[in-house]
Amino acid sequence: MPNIKLLLTRKLTSDLLDRRFGQCLCFACGPLILLLVARKLAALGLSEAQLVQGLTSAATLAVAVVILGFCVAPSERKGP
Numbered sequence: 001m002p003n004i005k006l007l008l009t010r011k012l013t014s015d016l017l018d019r020r021f022g023q024c025l026c027f028a029c030g031p032l033i034l035l036l037v038a039r040k041l042a043a044l045g046l047s048e049a050q051l052v053q054g055l056t057s058a059a060t061l062a063v064a065v066v067i068l069g070f071c072v073a074p075s076e077r078k079g080p
Helices: 002-009 015-044 048-072
Strands: none
Touching: 015 048
């Protein structure tokens, strides 16, 4: 049993690599969300108001995911 616990708690990568991977994933998912939602909304045949509301919601979610990517791995610049 201690061997399994040791195996499951072992670190495979560094913290910096984990943060950069999370950041890249967030930056890739933001535009992907917009594309998939726009494609799905176009196929539904909604009214203009419903289409604008759906695209606005998708854009808000995509921007939030990109902002999350900036928060996951802050830049390493120092100074003002």
